[in-house]
Every structure is written in C-alpha cells, then in structure tokens.
Amino acid sequence: MNTGSPLLVTRNLQTGYRSGGRKISVSAELPELSVRAGRLICLLGPNGSGKSTLLRTLAGLQPALSGIVEIGGKWGLSSPELARQVSLVLTDRVGGSNLDVRDLVALGRYPWSGWLGVLTATDKAAIGRAIEAADIASLLDRKVHTLSDGESQKVMLARALAQDTPILMLDEPTAHLDLPSRIRLMRLLHQLAREMNKGILLSTHELDLALQVADEVWLLQSAGPLHKGVPEDLVLEGVFEAAFAKEDVTFDRTTGVFRIHPEGARAIGLAGSGIIAFWTRRALQREGFTVVTEEAAASAGVIIKIEEQQGAPVWVMQAGERLTSIAQLLETLNHRHLS
C-alpha cells in the first residue's frame, strides 16, 4: 500500500441513532472523509459533538443513518473481512475479565488465526511487536481485571496492534494515561503511521498534543459541520476558537493553547523575547494583566524590560527599579496597584 493511498472513504455519510423507527441525527453535514495510509488523523470536538459516534460508524460497530463507508475499495464488508482491515480501541474496560493479559493480547490475532487457531510464527511475532510497542511486558501474567485504568488502556492498545490491520482507530486513547505516557503514546502512533504505513484515526481532547502530531485534524462542532485540514491551517483560519467558543474560555492562536485566565483590564508592556519573556507573560496573565507590546503600552500602562545581568535575568521597571525574580515583579506590581 503506497503512502497516501486511501484505506477508507466515506460518501454522503450521516451518523446517528435510531429509536422506535425515528432517526436521531448526530452528524448530518459530513464532507467526504478519507483515512490514508501513513497518516495520523486526530478527531477533535467538544463533549457530545459526535466523535465516538463517528468512530463507531466508521469501524462498522453501528450502522450509518445514511451514506456509505468504503474500506479497501469495498463497502458492506462482513465482520471477518472488517476485522482484517480495522482494529478499534474503545475507552470501555474489559468488564470482569478473568483472562491473563498475555491471552487477551493474543486474542488480537483472531481475524488471522480464528478463535481456536494455533498461533503461527507470524502471529507470535506480531504479538511480540505489539507487547513491546505498548510497553506492557511487565503486565503479561496479570489478570485483566486487576489492571489500573491506564494499564488496561495500554493492554487494549497492544491487543489492537497485535491485530495488525491497515487501519487503527482509537477512542480517547490517552484518557487515563499520565503525561509522559500520553506523549509516548502519541509519538508511538505517529511512528506507526510513518514506519508501518498505517492509517490511524483517534479521537482526543488533547488539543496541544493533537496539534503537534496530527497530519490532519477533523474538528467536529456540536450540531455543526466537520472541518478538516492540516492543524496549522485550521488554527490560522480561526476554526478552533469557533468550535470551542464559550464566554469564559478562549483559544490563544499565538500559543496554540486554551487560556485559563481571561484578558485583564490592566494593560502592561513587555519588552523582551525568548523563554524569560514567555514565562513572565504567563505570570502576568495569571495576575489579570493583558500583556501588550512596548509600543502599545507607551501611552497607558507600565512597561517592563527584560535584561541580563551576570548571566541572570533582571526585570527593569520604567522608574529604573531592578527586580531579580518574577515573584518580586508580581509583588511590586500588585503593591503599586493597591496603593
């Protein structure tokens, strides 16, 4: 399979549910979507926007309300055919399972070996690679029901990797992982796409990680259209602000993260660049300042210049006061504000 060739394509797809003969639409305005070999796609969107519904529909776990999902050039695949094309990792735990982790991962080979099949050398090699990639060698003899949520998530990933399908779909795979494991997982998925030429689609709320690893973003809006594109294009087009817009949350296009602290009424000028300026800006924003350029602050506000003195940063106030830490700077500014 060549890099970039489509593994999955949708046509006129509408997702949703049926209840008592009635259609409950979740995503009605989907453009043609394609998952390509060698590419990692991150599916983003607010709670309830339809990410899981779309993943489950693409993976054949629930029927579309209308339209088709073509996989490997065919649609309406049987379950065994589908299992050789798509592996899916859901967020649900394996309820009450008394299996060993080793056996659960080996079950990933069922589309190739059959439920009772003897494992061939190829099967064993795929299982070995999956165990190593998901970093679960130390868990192999544990019972599945004794695992923590994060451990369980890694084991389910290993099972899907053992299935070794051209398409891998994951619903919120980082949900229970600690920060280093989240970064490791995203890096692993990026590598799998590149090195194994897999088409990978994952849903996530980790916007910052998604912006770093995704070749393409699909951004769902509640009851709205799906925007797709290279992440940086979507940021520059302002699509993220629109999708997650709430009165108390703003997406900062210049840093690619959501702001916890709204812009404050007090303007302050900051002259300087690099890492010291970055962390100074963060501290000032937390204190309720809107940080502007030196020129913009000239008429109204205070100006702080960052200088260096004997290899250490110094924050210089307009009146010439020289402060040697961010703590001192904040104390001085707040004291001035109150007096």
Ligand SMILES: Nc1ncnc2c1ncn2[C@@H]1O[C@H](COP(=O)(O)OP(=O)(O)OP(=O)(O)O)[C@@H](O)[C@H]1O
């Ligand atoms: N079985 C169901 N029957 C009817 N509606 C459902 C069903 N399952 C989910 N929904 C609804 O479909 C919509 C989309 O749900 P979905 O779980 O796909 O969203 P999501 O983007 O994955 O959300 P989250 O980020 O919270 O996980 C929601 O309004 C949800 O309440």
